[in-house]
Amino acid sequence: MNASASRSSRRAASHTALATAVLGSEGTILRWSRAATELLGRTSEEVCGHLVWELFADALAYPWGNVRRRSLFPGTGQARLRHRSGSTVEVVFHALALEGGEYVVLAAPSHLVADEGDAWSLGGLFRQGRIVVCVHDTDLNIARADATLRTFTGTPWPVGALRDILSPEEVEATEAALRQVLDTGVPLVGRPGRLRWPLPPGRRRTMSLSAFQLENASGHPTGVATVFTDISEQERIRRHLALRHAAAERIGASLDVNRTAQDLAEILVTSLGDLAWVVLADAVFEGDEPPKLVGGGRWHMRRAAVASASGTWPSRLLPPLAEYPPLPDGPIMQHLQRGKAVTGHRTEHPMFHIPELEPLFIPEHGHSFMSSPLYARGLVLGLVVVWRTEKPDAFDDVDSGVLTEIASRAALSVDNARRYTHERRAAIALQRHLLPQATTSTTAADTVGLYQPAGGGAEIGGDWFDVIHLPSLRVALVVGDVIGHGLHATATMGRLRTAVQTLADLDLDPTELLTHLDGLVQRLATETTDAQDSIGGTCLYAVYDPTSGRCTMASAGHPPPVCVQPGGTARLLGLSPGPPLGVGGMPFESATITLEPGSVLALYTDGLVQGVDIDIDTGTRRLVSSLAAHCRSGHSLNDAGRDVFSLLGDAPPRDDVTLLLARTRVLSTDDTAHWEFPADPAVVAKARGAIADRLSAWGLDDLAFTTELIVSELVTNAIRYAGGPVGLRLIREDRLICEVTDPSTTQPRLRRARWTDEGGRGLFLVAQLTTRWGSRYGRYGKTIWTEQPINRGTAT
Structure with a gap:
């Protein structure tokens, strides 16, 4: 025993x-x-x-x-x-x-x-x-x-x-x-x-x-x-010990400034007084340090939290979030500014007998008050005020000591929450500046991207989305999630997004793009000296072509997308995900599907389907049902995205959440034309004739001369250096796109020919006659494409 x-x-x-x-x-x-x-x-x-x-x-x-x-x-x-x-x-x-x-x-x-x-x-x-x-x-x-x-x-x-x-x-x-x-x-x-x-x-x-x-x-x-x-004194000591214990357990449990202030106010009510409020400097709400206070005047503070034993806040008192009016100077105010607690009777309050201030600061039946500054690192972050209206005893030095102790602990918690708010705001600002425009509308699709940073004390992560416009009216849809949280994850996200844009500009296949991105992540990992700043993540890359309605996608350890058909039927797309970025050693697989016009493709990060109280399978089923209900034809993508985000509930998410919705379009067959020619120099004239006839039918005769010249140069090069067959395609939209396809994989190069050279000026002429040009590689060759503006009078 x-x-x-x-x-x-x-x-x-x-x-x-x-x-x-x-x-x-x-x-x-x-x-x-x-x-x-x-x-x-x-x-x-x-x-x-x-x-x-x-x-x-x-x-x-x-x-x-x-x-x-x-x-x-x-x-x-x-x-x-x-x-x-x-x-x-x-x-x-x-x-x-x-x-x-x-x-x-x-x-x-x-x-x-x-x-x-x-x-x-x-x-x-x-x-x-x-x-x-x-x-x-x-x-x-x-x-x-x-x-x-x-x-x-x-x-x-x-x-x-x-x-x-x-x-x-x-x-x-x-x-x-x-x-x-x-x-x-x-x-x-x-x-x-x-x-x-x-x-x-x-x-x-x-x-x-x-x-x-x-x-x-x-x-x-x-x-x-x-x-x-x-045993009144023993009971009082017991209450004070219980109050200290509750304060140590509750205050500081949140890194939210407002929540910390509210916890402080609620702990003091009934245990120490009948009414309590906490005021904080305006700068604290923004995560900045408050200015030093000297004398009276405007203190630039707001009432952050209130608590009442009755459960109802008196209407005559200053309401929550209201700004403090200019305050009079005096000994009590100076004590508070120097970090000292004060107690007193109603008649000793600085606002007593000031008609415009007394109703805002003195409760109707309040007889005794006590106030202590939230003092940290030589700065007054705010004040905590307690009143007794029902309890008959006045505050004494013992009560003041208890409040000073609790306020000191609360001040450190408020300062920690303030500093967290400062860093979090900086990280969110950086994150949002690195993300693309939330809403886009192109020939291929209308897109809406939504992002919500982690909350409830969790640092923001490295989630991102992107919509990249590719040649020939195609669009690339990207969603990724970087390992880790905080500024390091945000910076890594910015590097990976830039890398994806650069690789996408090379018009790579999704599997090849992810392979290059995986190699980049492995190199970045070798450069990292801090073990806590690990490099890695997941990514889903999809390319949609509005001329065919086909979408090709590949995944590096990322959750599969959801497709919602125009009728409202939603399904999870079958996609074999490769390993996450940075693992290496395993190939990526692509999948190609055909989407009906008006279909909605939803790409997301795991924060939307996985949480503390829900597993990823249940969350995915819930997401598919929600998308089916809100992404029907005719519904705004913005509204649909907000409705889907409602799955998160009112509690702040513990991980970043990203959702990218794309409603697809298909280009009319009347706006495209396609021909295929053998590798014979004689077909160049036929190609020019076919181009002239099609442009005339489209009412684009003013572009005929330059387009015939472009086609003549590209088809001639294809026949001379690549062989046949040679494919030719015109696409009409807000610009005229010309594509020439050949079986060669040789990279075309632009060079400046000398005056004695008999050739080498073809691509130079093409570059001068178009706004953009480039090439991409397919499974059986390459395609050289050009773009010209359709506005009349500009082509010549």
Whole structure:
């Protein structure tokens, strides 16, 4: 058995063995408790009516003196009593004189009350100055009370019902507890209660109630002896300890400035006061350091959090988030600016008797206030103010010390939240600047990108999306997620997004692009010296061609996209994901699907489908259902995206969330033309003729000359250097696109021919006659493409 268990058992034993007896004025035993019977082995029939000193083993050794003396016993003492068996029992006793000249004697074995740390032991009980002993009859009315009570309360203890001394809410439960003691004889020890009378008006004290059954000479219960012990100060200390514990546990649990302020206000209400509010400097809300305060004037603060014991904030007081008006200067304001707490009465408040400020700062029934600055690193981040409106006691120095301690802890938490807000705002600003335009509209698709950074104390991650316009009206859709959080992840995201744009400009196949991106991530990982700044991530890259309605995509460890058909049917696209970026050693696989016009392709990061309370499979099914409901034909993509984001609920996400929606279009067959020619120089003239006829049918005769020249140069080069067959395609949209396809994979190069060269000027002419040109590689060759503006008069 450990020391704690030993003390607990001894304490329980002392409570049970606390014997009680009521003596007459001459020392005759009138009543005897069951605990006294257990202590000495003598029943009430055996002792009632006998003189008490007959029980003492050394009666002659105790200087009791003349029995007619008014003070029969000393207040506290030790004695050796005779057990019925003949043995001796050493006890500690305490005698209290009642108003009628009788005595109540409490006694317990000496060895059970020797523990100095036992607050409920008899020795500790006797040493306290605020003790009241009463004798109750069988109706539980107070028959007699301690005659020395007047020194405690200043007024006589009332003789009558319990409701005269107890708070109304305590009467019923206390009577039931005393009735149980009277009926069963089992003592009641240490029951707390609120005492009302005869204490000074407006004040109540917490009392500990112990009760013991009394018996007469026949062994019948004749009443209950009660001992009221004032534990108001202990109760106050206990409340303050509980308040400190709650503050240490709750304040600082969030890195949100407003949440931290609200936690502080709510902890103080009911525990310390009836109303509380917290004000913070405007700069703190933005994550910046507040300016130093000097004197009165405008402090540039706002009421960040409020709390009321009633649950309703008084309408006359300054409401939450309201800005502080200019404040007067004075000693209290200067104390707060120097980081010191202040307490005072209502009339001592700086706003008292200032008509325009008093209703905003002083509650209607507030009588005592206390305020402490949130002081950290020499700066006043804000103030915490507590008022008492219902609690009758005024604040004192002990309360001020508790508030100062809690405010000091809260100031550090607010400062940590402020610094986190500062870094988070910087990271979010960087993240948003690195992301593309949220909404785009092209011939290929309408797109909407949505991004929500992590919240609830989590740092932002490296999620990103991108919409890249490719030649021949195609569009690349990209979504990625970088490992890690914070500025490092954001910076890595920016590097990978730039790399994807560069690789996309080379018009690479999705699998080849991811292979190059994977190699880049591996190189970046070798350059990282900090083990915490690991490099890696996932990425999904898709290319959509509006001329064919086909979409080719590949994944590097990323969740598969969702396709919503115009009718509202949604399905998860079957895609074999390769390894995440940075793993290396494994190939990536692409998949090609044909999308109906008006289909919605949804690309997302795992923060949308995975959370603390939901697994990724359940989240994915929920996402597919939500997309089916909100991405039907005719619904705005912006509205659909916001509705899908509602899956996250009101709680801030623990990871970044990114969603990219693309509603596809298909180019009309009337806006495209395609021919295929053999590798014969004679077909160049046929190609020019076909081009002229098509441009004439489209009403673009002004572009015929330059387009024929471009086609002539490209087809001639293809026949001369690559062989056949040679494909030729025209695409009409907001610009004219010309494509020539050949079976060669040789990279065309632009060079400046010398005046003596017979060739080498073809691509130079093409570059001069077009706004853009380039080449891309397919499975069986390459395609050289050019773009010309369709605006009339600009082609020549």
